[in-house]
Amino acid sequence: MPSKAHQWLTDRIQTGRGGAPPTLAEERAAAEANAALTPTPAGITESAFPGHEGALLFEPAEPREDVVLFHIHGGGFRSGSAAGTRSVAGLQGLRMRARVVAPEYRLAPEHPFPAGLDDCAEAYAAVRTTYPDARIVVAGDSAGAGLAAALLVRLRDAGDTSAIAGVLYSGVFDLRPENYLTGSWAENDDTDAILTAGRGPLMARDYLGGHSPEDPQASPALADLTGLPPLFVLVSGSELLRDDSFSLATRAGSCGVETVLEIWPAMHHAWPICGVILPEALEALDRVAAFVERVAAGRVVNGPGLADDPQLLAQLSF
Numbered sequence: 001m002p003s004k005a006h007q008w009l010t011d012r013i014q015t016g017r018g019g020a021p022p023t024l025a026e027e028r029a030a031a032e033a034n035a036a037l038t039p040t041p042a043g044i045t046e047s048a049f050p051g052h053e054g055a056l057l058f059e060p061a062e063p064r065e066d067v068v069l070f071h072i073h074g075g076g077f078r079s080g081s082a083a084g085t086r087s088v089a090g091l092q093g094l095r096m097r098a099r100v101v102a103p104e105y106r107l108a109p110e111h112p113f114p115a116g117l118d119d120c121a122e123a124y125a126a127v128r129t130t131y132p133d134a135r136i137v138v139a140g141d142s143a144g145a146g147l148a149a150a151l152l153v154r155l156r157d158a159g160d161t162s163a164i165a166g167v168l169y170s171g172v173f174d175l176r177p178e179n180y181l182t183g184s185w186a187e188n189d190d191t192d193a194i195l196t197a198g199r200g201p202l203m204a205r206d207y208l209g210g211h212s213p214e215d216p217q218a219s220p221a222l223a224d225l226t227g228l229p230p231l232f233v234l235v236s237g238s239e240l241l242r243d244d245s246f247s248l249a250t251r252a253g254s255c256g257v258e259t260v261l262e263i264w265p266a267m268h269h270a271w272p273i274c275g276v277i278l279p280e281a282l283e284a285l286d287r288v289a290a291f292v293e294r295v296a297a298g299r300v301v302n303g304p305g306l307a308d309d310p311q312l313l314a315q316l317s318f
Contacts, residue, residue, distance in 0.1 A: 002266050003279045010193045010268055021198065024109075028079040035083040041090035041276065051126030054104025056082045058089045060097055067164075067296050068134040069093065069100040070127055072120055072151075074142025074270060076172075076199065077108045077207035088141065088169075088273040091282070095289035096137075101127050105147070112209025113218050120147050121154060128162055135164040137292055141270045142241070143203070145171025149220035149248060156227045165295045166231045167288050170270040173221035173244040175204040175213040184242035191238040194269040200240065221247040230258040230300050232291045234284060236267035258301040260291060 002010075022030065040046045040058070049055035071089050073080045082102040089100040103123035105116040127136060140148030145168040152166050179185060180200040189197045208218060216223030221244060231252050235245035242263070249261040264271075267280060272288075275281035299306060 005278050006267070006271070006280055009274065009277065021196065024078060027076075028107075031075055031079045031084060032081065035081055035086070038084070038087050038276065040086050041094060043094055044090035046086060046090070049101050049123075049126075049130075051101075051130045052103055052123040054082060055123050055126075056086070056089075056102045056104075058086065058093045058100040058102070060093050060099075062097075063093070063099045064097045065131075066134060067096060067098045067137060067292065068127060068131050069096060069098050069137045069139055069167075069292075070124055070148075071100055071102050072105070072138075072140035072144035072147045073102060074140065074144040074170075074273075075107070076203040077116060077143045077146075078203065079107065080144075085141075085273070087276045088281075088285070091275040091285050092139070092288065095285055096292055098137075099131070099134075109206035109209060113207055113211050113215075116207075117147055117150050117154070117217060120151050124151060124155070135296065136162050137165045137167060137295075138163050139167035139169075140171065141169040141273050143172045143207075145169055146173055146220065149173060150217045150223075152228050153217055153220055153223050153225070163229050165229050165292060167292070168231065168233045168245070168248070169272050169284075170235050170239060170241050171233070171244055171248065172203070172241060173219060173248040175208060175219045176222075177201065177204070177213070179244075180204075184244075185240050188238055188240050188242060191266075192240045192269055195240045197240060221251055223251070225252045225255040225257050228252065228255070228257045230291075230295050231260065232288055233259065233261045234272065234288070235261075235263055236269065236271065237263045237265050238267065239269045241269065262287065 045059045047057050049057040073085045082104045085102040089102050093100040105119035138148045233245050233249045249259050252259040272281045272284040
């Protein structure tokens with residue numbers, strides 16, 4: 001059963017869902033208002049990241065030097081900002097004892113695909129330059145998770161192995177029109193407290209701007225994911241984007257990628273970004289931190305951090 005805090009938040013969201021859907025201007029204004037009201041978690045210093053215009057840097061006291069988190073904000077490719085990540089970025093930074101960089105990227109429909117992805121790639125390169133000794137965890141929520149997955153594909157194609165893991169919250173991974181007619185997009189309209197079924201095609205239209213949804217960097221669930229680093233995929237069984245995560249995780253597993261898929265019941269879309277008020281979000285971030293620690297230690301499939309053969313093996317004769 002969801003916590004009282006989760007039910008309270010869901011009730012507040014659903015109360016505001018009546019009437020006509022918001023315009024894009026209203027959607028953006030609401031996202032900025034929410035970002036302005038979200039405090040930076042205690043123990044985190046927020047500042048401008050000097051390597052990329054608009055990007056923010058979240059730092060815990062005495063951050064580790066071996067890992068940096070790169071977290072891409074959501075907003076359906078059409079709204080949101082780096083400031084909107086301050087809760088999830090700060091709480092992730094505290095749990096991982098790591099710096100977190102949140103990039104700013106151009107939004108659709110004014111700047112359709114691949115503008116946002118290009119901006120994220122440029123910001124990622126700046127993180128590599130700024131912290132040359134660090135390994136990078138690429139993370140994102142909602143549309144930001146889609147951009148994170150696409151960025152991992154682009155890095156793989158370029159032979160860049162600096163990303164050691166991907167962390168994907170309630171991601172947008174498949175922009176094909178038929179995706180919005182079946183599965184969770186058809187089944188979960190009554191149980192998703194945040195998204196509505198009509199938003200999917202609108203988001204895809206504005207982001208793609210006439211580009212093919214079959215492009216694997218637009219719809220990473222369709223990509224060859226061979227060679228990607230380990231992935232942690234988190235989604236609610238009650239949200240419209242449930243099947244996007246199913247598809248991406250299944251695809252990654254079939255391509256030989258170590259993949260952790262967690263499906264939480266009754267949560268709303270991208271709930272880990274609400275960590276300042278939701279116990280379920282804090283639990284999710286704890287699980288992610290444990291995953292990152294394991295990966296950073298090399299304890300992955302075929303990883304160098306795995307133990308050698310047990311000593312008992314040397315005592316056996318065959």
